[in-house]
Structures are given as structure tokens and as C-alpha cells.
Amino acid sequence: MTAGLWENWLLPGIWITIQLTLYSAIFAAVVAFGIGIARTSPLWIVRFLTGFYVEVFRGTSALVLMFWLFFVMPLAFQFQLVPMWAAVLALGLTYGAYGSEIVRGAIAAVAPAQREAAIALSFTPAQRMRRVILPQAIPEMIPPFNNLLIELLKATALVSAVSVADITFAAQLSRLATGDSLEIYAIILVLYFVLAFVLTRLMRLLERRAKAGIGQAPVKSGKGPLITRKLSSRQEAEQSSNIITAGGAQ
């Protein structure tokens, strides 16, 4: 490894990956809540259209979508995005679709009596959603959202294919420059693992705060070896087992 590679490519690459994850996550969250709430709409046309959106984007491959946005959109619509934003759009739309299922599931899991009580108190539908349903649904969303966020972080590696200079792209360059494939890819994998680990810790913290906010017991840490306890525990896997995770899993 030569020093120049770290300074010029790898360190900025880490920053780009973090930015990509952050922007895509924000965009995906907006899509997830928008679509997820719209799918509970009383109007069948809204439910149908949002359902269609989710099925289309859960069925597409994120990489193909990225290539499509990168190559086809400029030709078909005379509208070109900076590669970084094409990537954020592709990731946000795809993972927003997965996220909307999580939102919908968590809203459906709120006790019906809560909804009835809000109606009895003559809240408007918007108030009911904002003041009663969502505050109880959101803490339930955090563990599956965490899994989805890790999937999103992993998917950011795809942007190297449309020449965004993230960690994976920097790794490709370093390999061409030095030929030390083993060292470079081992370092890159560890970097991604560290990022995933940090994200998971942050989400755990968020979950504890959210649960405390509505007076629920703090999260139990699972049994098992240290590593698995820190990262995705079995409990989370079970909680998200009926919700499609990234890549259409489960």
C-alpha cells in the first residue's frame, strides 16, 4: 500500500460511502414513511398505486436500476443526474420500498384499541396518526430498520459500478496501482464491518431511547457470543422475519 492511495482515494472513499449511506437512508426513510402510511389510506386508488410502487421496486435489482438511471434516463428524458445522486435515487427508491413494508407492518401492529380510543376522543385522522399511532409504531420499527440500514450500507458498494469514488471504487484503483489484492480487499471488508458495527450501536441506542419514551422495557441483549450480541441478534432476525429485508429477503 502506498501512502498516496490512502490520502487521495481511500480516506475520501470512506467519507463518500458514509455520505451515500446517510443521504440514501434519509431519502429511503421519507419514501418508507410516505408510502407506508399511504398504504393504510381509505382510498383504494392510493392503496393500489403505492402497492404497485412497492411491488415494482421490490422486484427490481438495485444494480440494474442504478444502470438504468445512469444510462437510460439521460437518453430517454434528456435529464441527467450527477452519478452520486443517481446512486442515491436508486438506493433510496429500492430501500424505501422495503422500508415501507416495515412501516406498514408496525402501524398494523399497534393495538386496535388505541385507534378506537383516538376516534372516541374525536381526533382527526391526521392527529390520530401523528399523536397516537406513530409514536407507538416507531420504536417497533427500529430493529428491522437497523437490518435494512446495514443492507443499505452494503448496497452502497454498488455505486462503484457507475464510477462514484466510494470505498469499493478506491479499492479497485488501489488494486490496479499496487496489485496487492489480498491486503486491499481484506482492509476494505474490515472497514465495512466497522461501519456496520457503528451503525448498529447507534440504532441500539436509538431504540432504547425510543422505548423509554413510551415507557417500555429496555431491549434485552441476546445470549450468545459477544460478536453476535453486538450485531444482529437472533431476536431481530425473528422480528424482521415476516418483513422483507433487502434484496427481497425473508
Add this chain to the structure above:
Amino acid sequence: MSWNWDVAKDFLPELGNGLLITLEATALGSVLAFALGLVWAMAFRSPTRFVRWPVAAVVEFIRNTPLLVQLFFFYYVLPTWDIKFSALTTGVIALGLHYSTYTAEVYRAGIDGVPKGQWEAATALSLSRGRTWTAVILPQAIRRVVPALGNYVIAMLKDSPMLALIGVVDMLQKARAEGASSFQYIEPYTMVGIAFILIAYPASLLMRALERRLGH
């Protein structure tokens, strides 16, 4: 919009050839993921922690790092150790290994779902450990996890275009080649995208139906 039906018609046979490779990679990757995942899941249940811990650590590491980087790792590092595979084989190994960490979790949930009494009954009948697994636990565990495994097959299908980035001639690679040679991008890429939806959507409907049938 300038959709050209002639270009689309000419690309169709190419798309078909690519689809075969896409499906082949998915099928082989699935077989590997199902088999390896079961190995991991049984290792989680091993009586010695010297097996449990390393396996858990490795599975956790693979699960939390990108498949694409793992793919490049295998593609560029294995040849330096004098292990020579074709791009497709490398891709299948990466795909299968990555998804085995997901299927392991599915199997584990299935195995944990088998009532404790079944283990005790097997002990009472003094069945060997191997017999307990093959004749008592696994038949009950696997039936329950079929839909979840099926969903991961769909996930693998949608991740398979990554193999194009190491030169496997799947659907995406066909579209890229078409774009590079004739500068027609609109039709090939759109057709590839639609092809994925056309396969993934009915498949996911099938899995949902299976889930209802087999119940939880």
C-alpha cells in the same frame, strides 16, 4: 422517449441467453447457500464453544460486509493462491457463501422452533447425535423454513447482476455489451429491468402463498 421496437426485438435473443446464465447462477448459488447455511446452523448448536464462536464470528463478518466486495475478493485474490475458477464459478461461490449466512439464521429459527421434548425423546430412545439430527430435528425444522428460504432465492436472483461486474455474461452484461457496441441503451437496460420484475413478482407471490399454506 425514443423507444425503438426493432432494437428491442434484436436484443430479445441476447436477453434470453443472459437470462439462462442469470438463472443458472441463482440456482447454483441457492444450492450452495442452502447446504452451507445448514452447516452453520448446526455448528451454532455444537456442544463445544470452540466450534460455536469461530463460526458465529465468521458468519457475522460475512453478513455485515458487501457481497460485491466479497465477489471482488474471490475474483482477484483466489488466483494469487493458484486457485483458478471461471468467473461464473467464482460468482456462484460468493453468492452462495454470502446468502448462506442468511439461510443459517433461517435454519436456526426453524431448529429453535422444534419443541425441546423432541430432543429429549431422541435422547430417551438413545438415538445417536447424527440420527437425532437427520431423523427427528431437521425434518421438522426444514418444513417450516421453506418460504423464508424461497425469499432468499428471490433475493439472490436480484443480486446476481453483480456477477456482470466480474465479467459473467448474464442479462446485465448482455445489456452493457449491447450499449457499448451499438450505443442503444434505452431498450436493453429497460428490458433487463422488466425481466427481473416479471420473474421476481410472481415468485414472491408464490412464496406468500406457501407461507400461508405452511403457516407459522
